Amino acid sequence: MSSQHSESVTARLSSGRTGQALFLLATMGNIGSSTTLIWLAANGATVVAVLPFCAVTWGCYFCGHYLVDGELVDRTTADRSLSLPGSTGLRALAVVGLGSMVLAFPTGIVAVRNGSFPLLVVSLTLFVGGYNVGHYGLTLKPL
Structure with missing residues (x-):
């Protein structure tokens, strides 16, 4: 093609x-x-x-x-440095996304320990959603 x-x-x-x-x-x-x-x-x-x-x-x-x-x-790019965007809204998205990803891990641990499949779905949604939101806040692209 x-x-x-x-x-x-x-x-x-x-x-x-x-x-x-x-x-x-x-x-x-x-x-x-x-x-x-x-x-x-x-x-x-x-x-x-x-x-x-x-x-x-x-x-x-x-x-x-x-x-x-x-x-x-x-x-790949020559510059892989991490810098927060100038916009307060985009910074907030980056922080919320990172926080959501961090929260996903203990939520997933509790889900597995308690045998709760629905809570595990919530955990993975927090992680994947947080990744998309945080990435958008940093790059204006969800991935």
Whole structure:
């Protein structure tokens, strides 16, 4: 497939309602498959049983990233320094996103210890949602 053709496909997919729906679907797939793989692993499932959910989790991430950037992963840049944006609103998003990701871990631990699948879904939603919100606050892109 030519580069020009792939760029037009990317532009169509990442714009409008179709792109938003696909991004939401990729995010939900990531949360669902992550939740399932953690649940299975915590309940003694074999590596072979858990691996397909790992593949789906990463596949959903790469799909969402492709919809946002037109690439599966970020291109490397010379400057990888972390700096907070000048806007107070964007700084708040970065801090809220990071806080949500941090909160996800103890929530997930409590969920696994208590055998609560719904709480595990909340934990993974906090993590993936926090990642998207924080990344947007820092880069103006959700991935």
